[in-house]
Amino acid sequence: MVKHWKKGILPVLSAILVLSLTACSGAPSASNGGKSSDGTGGSGSDSKQVNATALAKAVKNDTAPIKGGVINYALVSDTPFEGILNPVFYDGNPDFEVFQFFYPSLFSIDSNLNIDDKGAATISFSADNKAVTVKIDPKLNWTDGNPVTAEDYAFSYEVIGHKDYEGPRYDSFMTNIVGMEEYHAGKAKTISGINVLNEKEVTIHFKEPNPSVKSGLWSTPLEKKVFQNIPVKDMAGSDPVRKNPIGYGPFKIKSMVTGESVEFVKNKDYFHGEPKLDGLHLKVVNPNVITEALKSGEIDWASYPTTRYDEASNPKNVQFLGQEELSYSYVGFKLGKFDQAKSLNIMDPNAKLANKSLRQALGYALNNEQVGKQLFHGLRVPATSLIPPAFKGYHDTNAKGITYDPDKAKKLLDEAGYVDTNGDGYREDPKGKELVLHYAAMSGDATAESLAKFYLQNWKDVGLHVELVDGRLLEFNSFYDRVQKDDPGIDIFGGAWGTGSDVDPGGLYGRGASFNYSRFTSEENDKLLKEGVSVKAFDDNYRKDIYNQWQAYMSEEAPIVPTLFRYSLEALNNRVANYDITRGKEYGADTFANITLTAEKAEAAQ
Template sequence: MAKKQLMLLVGLMLALSVFLAACSGKENAGDEKTEPVKEEEKKPAEEETKEDPVDPNAAPVFPLDVSNTGTPIEDGELTYGLVADAPFEGTLSYAFYSGAPDAEVLDFFDESLLGADGDYLITNDGAATYELSEDNKTITLKIGDNVNWHDGEPVKSTDLLYTYELLGHPEYVGDRYDFMIENVEGMPAYNKGETKEISGIKIISDKEMSFTFTEASPSIMSGFVSNATPRHHVGDVMTGEVTLEDIMASDKIRVNPIGFGPYKVAKIVPGESVLYERNEDYWQGKPGLKTVVLKVVSSATVLEALKKGEIDYASVPVDQYLVAKDIENTELLAKVDLAYTYIGFNLGTWDADKKENIMDPSKKMSNKLVRQAMWHAMDNDTIGKELYHGLRFPATTLIIPVFAGFHDASNPGRGYDPEKAKALLDEAGYVDTNGDGFRENDKGEEFVLTFASMSGGETAEPIAQFYMQNWADVGIKVELLDGRLHDFNAFYDMLKASDPRIDIYQGAWGTGSDPDPSGLYGRTASFNYPHYVSDKNDELLAAGTSEKAFDAAYRKDIYNQWQALMVEDVPVAPTVYRYKLAAANKRVVNLSIDPGSDNYSRWKWAVTE
């Protein structure tokens, strides 16, 4: 069986390579960063290399820091490649953005008020400091006196309040009203329009404020939102000056956004490029570069752009690793990413009025035995080894290995086992009644699933076809939605709209820094695209962020139970965990992808001659 699967992949890749050669002048349509991978070429001394705390056999060992230790140019320029096969959306506000490309654009000119350490826990090393009360329910922030917006206005406590007023607003339609927002005392009443104020947020002075939470939760330390919004710049929803819709469409966040980060936005070519200029008044000091040029490069052309020196830094698609590692003027960095890829099953809909997910037992994927079988049918090991050179490896649970204290390494998930898949389908009553090689459902009706997947990169089409063949091998007929892959923006627009044509889909999640999964799988989570809900899920997610969860052993047990529940119910089937690869030109200095490094912050990045 393994040989058969490998031959299928080889055949698909060969066919695709011929197609790409014939279309060498064109970029592929759409994708997010689903395959960014890079490593360092040659750094043999292990004592010089910091490793991510994961299975060292999963992939080659890569450094986290560039090796160049030269003297930076005083007024250098760095060109940053944003690898995407579609334009970035351009919603450049932490309150409203939804996709990873926009986050990359934001990271150069704006940032959180609180710093974070290598374990993604908040620190007092940022633009603001904090104190947590003894009962763990109130956090008090003080913003530094030298922290100013790019237009010279000071960053005020009311600007951070404004973020919460936006995220909790009754008319907010974004994706970031999650547990850490709702847990603020008085937020539910504000969100329902019952009050104009959030009782748990107190403004002490222009630079000091406090947040009181309904529940003490360890997520305060890893998921507290401290991204301020410049009220004076974007306009004030609270006074009726603008509406939320006005802000989302406004040039104030799409053409001339401001932040208080190391670089100012000087010019935006929508969807294509951004020119940043040094923020001479940056609160940490003088940034290492005079200018940064961010430009979109396709996954098909990123290696050539790196090779020619047209860009100095970019993520690299993992499937291009063998070519990337031999580019002489760059070095490769990598770590296990805060992300995973998965197959999602459409189990219901999003109720926009109630703002919660509703399961629908009439959906084709409502039988969990069928979902379990489809996970067992997927040969993720072959995908990781043959298409990604070991830089992706089979996923087992929905809490990633980066969160070593909470990932249940003892839970095997549902490994590749086609015979087990067939047995589960038999148990569910899904059998081939007409001899065509495909199973009918338990009512004897035709069972054909519609599969939505994203385009982008050389592996997107082969992987989709590979999984469809995996499912066909156990008797499940699967067809691509519209007979093709869809670009990143169109794909997620369909998921957000609960497109009823989609039975299953392939997506990818960046998890963020908080191990709490409620923002993706909670009853009221708008990112819960499978629309999975259960009382047990509610109970475990609540327990994982409760005051008792300050006890790490208790929280680990809760999350082990939650991971087991997801392996049993399979609202989504995780496919692979992934290494995040990045290539840096050898003239780049002071750059690290290690969140615990002083050089992780982009204000330190610089270049030599």
């Protein structure tokens, strides 16, 4: 499915960081120092590699569709969804998977990931590119019957910019809006740079032109009539978010068991016409049983764990679609804390991982090529930078990154003074003190623990003593709660970012970005991130050069080490038709509204 969400959980095209942080599932053997039996770090003879570039992008089904029908969708997770069903407040991919059906982005994107004119709203720029006018489709209504207005769109900015807002979306993109900082500081009652022109049009004025507006403009309104009397600090926990959420998408919620299941019915008043399906039933399905659920026909549609994909034994009643993700897996290193009052990341010079040679060594120790081949069948490959290849114009194809090189890891540690002084097999710190690092990893399917242990073994192989936080994997919501709050018991953490359609990494790694979980800051990082969204960066070649410099700089500093670039998989029953995952496809804005079924019951595997 097309996810037009920006980084770090901000709404589509704006800085929505879809935390697609499902833990990696499965792991290769950690024997032989993480190398395969032939010493190459390969996958082993029993690993069947997938030609990822040959994966289909659209289902093939020429059978005449039935009228209506209900599709069964699996939210594949070993934990419940939290139930923060609003793009302004959520911070986890499971919640996104729920509200994507009723609360999508206002905007559609083209093949270059820029906003086009096919969505529920369009944009136009002023001559100097310092202002953008958003025009909302006159037919777009909330599912409670009220029109989606320019006031609603402006209100979402007012909530995000409010001093009591505790979510992650108040970042450098927001502070570039004229009057936003004064409003946030309580010096103004309104945001002077946001001007509502009429019921359906609003203009946003920026201090400086920002090319990210073309792809990363904040993309979701918040219904003012519903939320205006709720204190901002209480909104995330309020009934309109948790119990009775509304939206304007092709479906609306009929009933819900929070954390477990949602029954959707079609939104007959959807602005682009009544959806083809009568409804959609969503339920949480454990990754360990998703294959059987698909085989039996209990489930029609699911994001499929790449660890379970095997072309020889895949269910024959299911079609698989795949594409490069706008995302990457990573390990990150805690270097400080986030000052909520100042909305700033503050580095701690005494952090365990303050030495960049130690951070680099931790990265060079990880055999991600073996993980990608042996565990993910080639559907994940070693990551070389913090801009994934799906950003065709901005990923540095020449970047070498921090890839598997245990000898280099050992050399870096030796030179930095991390040596084993007592003969126990583990290195002490440069002062001769015991060095024990604590790694936070998320639970996932049955192989998630094996992957975590594989990384621990990789680190042990270069003499580093790393243990799991609390001695176990952490449940998704607990993991992010502790990482976000800078739990002092966490030194290293592993997850993945879904970047969304805007290449600007400032929402993840800026000085004021709450998603900057490592808390790394520097003047050079500030400078490069600022240049990447400057007036000069409207020139694509200039912007590419700046982001190449930034990718190299972050690889050198290593506050985050990307581990794997990813391909996503979706599995769909053979009765599903008219579904395409290609980014920028002409009807992409209405992907869910256009899905049809060609049989009353799902096809079961023979």
